[in-house]
């Protein structure tokens with residue numbers, strides 16, 4: 001069953017386990033890739049929140065990609081980036097209003113959350129359940145924070 | 146689906162796929178300098194040549210460019226037979242005569258055992274192999290700022306009239322895809338220079354980080370309907386902004402609930 005990612009901001013403690021999980025779930029040439037998720041302080045008392053791609057209905061990343069390297073995976077709802085097609089123009093990195101298309105400078109690749117193909121690894125590792133999964137159902141395929 | 150044999154192994158592929166797509170997916174390393182998935186196959190460098198045959202061909206073989214050859218049922222492919230490697234050596238020998246100073250070409254040639262070209266080196270050679278990937282990608286992006294000009298020995302990649310190209314937006318895609326890293330550019334202060342044209346890099350209004358040029362952002366806003374203010378913050382400051390917004394929403398809903 002394909003799953004999508006649900007974020008519950010106020011449960012996040014900023015432990016950064018998701019960051020580690022994501023990096024290890026996306027290795028490039030045997031080395032961990034750049035994490036696609038970032039726990040950040042919200043500025044409200046001790047509250048943190050994971051910041052990750054919202055898989056928008058009207059995605060600025062895909063709209064800005066003039067070579068169509070970013071497309072929707074209809075099964076999972078994720079906007080997926082094809083690194084073989086990407087010409088590294090950085091348009092999507094500049095255009096995403098949530099900063100969730102990223103330049104992995106170590107490997108010189110542009111990356112974003114792909115929902116791990118329908119099994120979000122970060123959610124399995126989040127100790128406080130700020131990140132959880134929910135099965136993709138036809139009525140629930142749209143992006144939710 | 147079609148079924149073919151590559152280096153003795155049976156492989157499934159989708160109808161209409163090019164051989165190179167399949168060998169890449171199978172992790173077989175075939176040199177392919179003029180190919181990029183962003184553009185249509187072109188067949189300029191001839192390095193991706195492979196040997197093909199079929200049972201019913203009675204021992205006849207053919208040599209084709211993998212990037213341009215659609216898969217067929219029952220195809221038997223050799224990607225590194227001695228004849229194929231010999232062909233690649235010849236191509237590399239010629240490339241080495243054209244670009245004797247290119248580290249990328251030298252390394253690839255050395256992998257195939259060619260360290261010195263048998264042909265006459267071109268005087269004042271630059272490292273351009275004239276694969277046209279830069280111009281094809283620029284065209285695919287819709288800018289069409291550069292093209293190959295001249296013929297034969299005088300052929301070069303250049304902006305029209307060899308002056309600063311009016312349609313270039315400074316996105317660097319040409320430099321990114323060039324297999325021999327010929328295309329020079331410089332980012333300095335808030336300026337980017339490429340093809341003798343100078344561009345303003347947009348600085349994040351919070352932290353100053355630069356990602357793309359103002360010309361590129363304006364082209365994206367007008368052609369793709371992306372609000373211009375999306376380009377005012379860098380990715381990192383956008384993430385911070387989102388976390389703060391989420392904090393406000395959560396505390397607001399908490400208050401509303403209490």
Ligand code: SF4
Pocket residue numbers: 061064065066067068069070081085086087088089090091092093110
């Ligand atoms: S960086 Fe790659 S994925 Fe992003 S817009 Fe440019 S070509 Fe498309």
Ligand code: SF4
Pocket residue numbers: 005021022023025035036037052112113114115116119120121122123
């Ligand atoms: S779902 Fe996968 S790709 Fe997306 S943030 Fe979590 S671990 Fe990373």
Ligand code: SF4
Pocket residue numbers: 272273274275276277278279280302322323324325326327328
């Ligand atoms: S400059 Fe680079 S990409 Fe353009 S034709 Fe020459 S080798 Fe190919």
Ligand code: FES
Pocket residue numbers: 176177178179180187188189190191192193194210211212213
């Ligand atoms: S990659 Fe096939 S001819 Fe260049």
